[in-house]
Amino acid sequence: MAREARYYERSADGSVRCRLCPHQCRLKEAEVGLCRVRRNEGGTLLSLIYGEVTSVAVDPIEKKPLYHFYPGSGILSLGTIGCNFSCLFCQNWQISQAQAPTSPFPPEEAVGQAQATGSIGIAYTYNEPNIWFEYVLDTATLAREAGLKNVLVTNGYIAAEPLAELLPVIDALNIDLKSMDRDFYVKLCGGRLEPVLETAKRASRDAFVEVTHLVIPGHNDSDDQFRRMADWVAGELGPDTPTHISAYFPRYRLQAPPTPLATLQRAYDTFSDRLNYVYLGNVMAKEGSDTRCAHCGALAIERLGYHTTNHLRPGARCPDCGRRLPVIMAGIRIATVWTIGIATLCTLIGAGGLGDLIMRGLRSIQMDYLIAGTVPAAILAVLFDWALGGLERWLTPEGLRGYAEHGR
Numbered sequence: 001m002a003r004e005a006r007y008y009e010r011s012a013d014g015s016v017r018c019r020l021c022p023h024q025c026r027l028k029e030a031e032v033g034l035c036r037v038r039r040n041e042g043g044t045l046l047s048l049i050y051g052e053v054t055s056v057a058v059d060p061i062e063k064k065p066l067y068h069f070y071p072g073s074g075i076l077s078l079g080t081i082g083c084n085f086s087c088l089f090c091q092n093w094q095i096s097q098a099q100a101p102t103s104p105f106p107p108e109e110a111v112g113q114a115q116a117t118g119s120i121g122i123a124y125t126y127n128e129p130n131i132w133f134e135y136v137l138d139t140a141t142l143a144r145e146a147g148l149k150n151v152l153v154t155n156g157y158i159a160a161e162p163l164a165e166l167l168p169v170i171d172a173l174n175i176d177l178k179s180m181d182r183d184f185y186v187k188l189c190g191g192r193l194e195p196v197l198e199t200a201k202r203a204s205r206d207a208f209v210e211v212t213h214l215v216i217p218g219h220n221d222s223d224d225q226f227r228r229m230a231d232w233v234a235g236e237l238g239p240d241t242p243t244h245i246s247a248y249f250p251r252y253r254l255q256a257p258p259t260p261l262a263t264l265q266r267a268y269d270t271f272s273d274r275l276n277y278v279y280l281g282n283v284m285a286k287e288g289s290d291t292r293c294a295h296c297g298a299l300a301i302e303r304l305g306y307h308t309t310n311h312l313r314p315g316a317r318c319p320d321c322g323r324r325l326p327v328i329m330a331g332i333r334i335a336t337v338w339t340i341g342i343a344t345l346c347t348l349i350g351a352g353g354l355g356d357l358i359m360r361g362l363r364s365i366q367m368d369y370l371i372a373g374t375v376p377a378a379i380l381a382v383l384f385d386w387a388l389g390g391l392e393r394w395l396t397p398e399g400l401r402g403y404a405e406h407g408r
Ligand code: SF4
Pocket: 018, 019, 020, 021, 022, 023, 024, 025, 032, 033, 034, 035, 036, 037, 038, 084, 131
């Protein structure tokens, strides 16, 4: 369905300029942008794909790929048509570059289906979600209100202003870094490198970010390329940024051979010298699929295909050395447990004991008791959770450990 787009300017001659992505397309009457999904109709810019999907599926979160964000969980994944890049090697060109049938799927339905399927949230994926901006923003806002997570799998090609509006409702992103060469982006993708790097930097301040690099023989597979990319990720996003080195297979218009395993291994070694969590994707290889503690090397999360076994302790702590790993998992924060526990205790004491509390009924729980209980409880909880980190394992009930390991 068509809906008026956001982020555009009208001109007196009836043309419009779309400001959603760095292309900044100027469109005369009836013209369509480079992404093929935004059209000028009578001086109004329309999004032609609002609430239109080509694919809906519950995928393992590992398929996005996100390895450090609720590992082992399922996420409702949606895609539509179009893209603001025109990569010659596009792996999903049937929906990004060609016309594919779509079906209506309004935001309320997407959120309802995510809840009904037990997904942790919604991933906007398969094609480029930035050009679906209006729908993604509305759906992600509703999903957030419903307590769900939102994930973008993106090329990072979006202007700064819409990105700033979207990020507050986005929990995690996987951003494609295709090359560190400007020419590569111009000639093979029809875009520019700098805005992608800016998006990655900006997103990593507000959300959880993982990076994917598709290695294409003869185009972006030199050691120098790997070194520059790994240095940039480590320097700008941080050495703990999970980075996926992905194998290319011939698709669409580029005729390069599939990525040899030896090339992936070379990339893996170079990236691993600079980054703590590097993975191989699109290949069945034992090395490069598990998560190991960057401090002691202990096995933290095992992966076989999309099946995961999580050995992390509550709080995403290493099973051996107890250090916290950069993994976001479901589970009750230990601080929350202490806060609830101590606040309840203080409230009971303030109210004169459990028996008295029951006798007087809920009306007797006065706000000053609750406040008096909660404030010291929160302070104690933070002390236990952060300052006494090493002792946490001894203070953690086994039941909570199981809850945290199995996710939502
Ligand atoms: S979103 Fe589409 S229409 Fe808008 S500037 Fe980018 S390519 Fe052009």
